[in-house]
Amino acid sequence: MTPPPSCAFGPRRYRSWNEYVKTRYGGRVQKVSVLAGFTCPNRDGLIGKGGCTFCNNDGFTPGYLEPQQSITAQLDHGLDFLRRRYPGTQRYMAYFQSYSNTYGELGRLQGCFEEALAHPAITGLAIGTRPDCLPDNVLDYLAELARSVIIELEIGVESCNDATLARVNRGHTFATSADAIERSAARGLEVTAHVLLGLPGESTESMLDGARLLSALPIHALKLHQLQVVRGTVLARDWQRDPESVPLLGEEECISLLADFIERLSPRILLQRVGSEVPPSQKLAPEWNVRLSELAPRLSAELARRGTWQGCRHVATGQFQA
Numbered sequence: 001m002t003p004p005p006s007c008a009f010g011p012r013r014y015r016s017w018n019e020y021v022k023t024r025y026g027g028r029v030q031k032v033s034v035l036a037g038f039t040c041p042n043r044d045g046l047i048g049k050g051g052c053t054f055c056n057n058d059g060f061t062p063g064y065l066e067p068q069q070s071i072t073a074q075l076d077h078g079l080d081f082l083r084r085r086y087p088g089t090q091r092y093m094a095y096f097q098s099y100s101n102t103y104g105e106l107g108r109l110q111g112c113f114e115e116a117l118a119h120p121a122i123t124g125l126a127i128g129t130r131p132d133c134l135p136d137n138v139l140d141y142l143a144e145l146a147r148s149v150i151i152e153l154e155i156g157v158e159s160c161n162d163a164t165l166a167r168v169n170r171g172h173t174f175a176t177s178a179d180a181i182e183r184s185a186a187r188g189l190e191v192t193a194h195v196l197l198g199l200p201g202e203s204t205e206s207m208l209d210g211a212r213l214l215s216a217l218p219i220h221a222l223k224l225h226q227l228q229v230v231r232g233t234v235l236a237r238d239w240q241r242d243p244e245s246v247p248l249l250g251e252e253e254c255i256s257l258l259a260d261f262i263e264r265l266s267p268r269i270l271l272q273r274v275g276s277e278v279p280p281s282q283k284l285a286p287e288w289n290v291r292l293s294e295l296a297p298r299l300s301a302e303l304a305r306r307g308t309w310q311g312c313r314h315v316a317t318g319q320f321q322a
């Protein structure tokens with residue numbers, strides 16, 4: 001079956017972030033990671049200790065980053081690397097990725113974000129954080145910044161299932177995520193939700209129901225990541241003790257689940273990521289490893305094989321449904 005012309009997704013069969021960025025900004029936009037020294041309330045004891053069971057920020061932090069360097073120096077270093085690797089890039093955004101990058105006094109956040117924006121090559125910020133670290137005064141400040149620069153607010157939702165969130169020691173509920181997303185969007189901020197597929201305790205039904213719940217929220221984009229066991233995490237300890245206690249998605253199962261999920265997701269939501277790669281030195285399981293550059297076309301091929309596309313099984317039930 002060929003997607004109807006109104007889908008306008010092309011051969012990808014889903015709303016691709018990369019295509020959107022090329023159209024909106026006229027070319028490639030690259031994120032330059034920085035470590036601003038923020039921590040996380042789920043690690044320092046404010047909300048919890050030990051962090052989320054799947055988390056080891058070292059697994060996702062580029063090795064070239066040195067937190068003792070200034071943000072400006074980190075950006076210079078990252079830009080030097082990325083300009084050689086992606087010579088055609090037109091724009092760069094500073095990416096505050098690791099830990100909770102709105103967990104701090106407003107003055108400190110302003111210092112970090114404005115130092116990054118003062119860099120002549122930086123035209124915006126991508127800011128990753130937890131949903132319970134977004135008080136109204138921080139959102140007001142980010143909304144003001146978004147009047148003149150690109151601000152992408154990346155909120156860790158991880159699961160729409162409260163039992164799973166408790167099991168992975170997340171320290172917040174889905175209602176907290178929904179509230180943060182709604183307060184952000186009400187200020188005009190573009191929210192990317194970060195979701196993990198395959199967390200302990202999730203069933204296929206609960207994950208697919210997540211597509212319905214997320215579709216009813218004013219989310220601009222979604223990052224979907226498959227669960228992987230990263231060294232140094234509570235999950236790794238559990239897996240090493242008893243691998244069967246940590247069921248992981250198989251390769252074909254993951255692609256099939258992604259297709260099922262995307263079929264149920266509102267066609268309005270951009271897909272910024274459909275999987276993740278963990279450096280081999282950091283990853284314990286699963287054994288299978290598909291590069292992101294291969295995963296996206298395989299997902300599209302699966303959707304094409306089924307004759308389906310993003311949103312073809314989506315049932316509009318709320319204000320933000322397409």
Ligand code: SF4
Nearest residue numbers: 040042051052055099
């Ligand atoms: S995933 Fe985020 S919220 Fe959870 S422990 Fe790690 S830094 Fe904290």
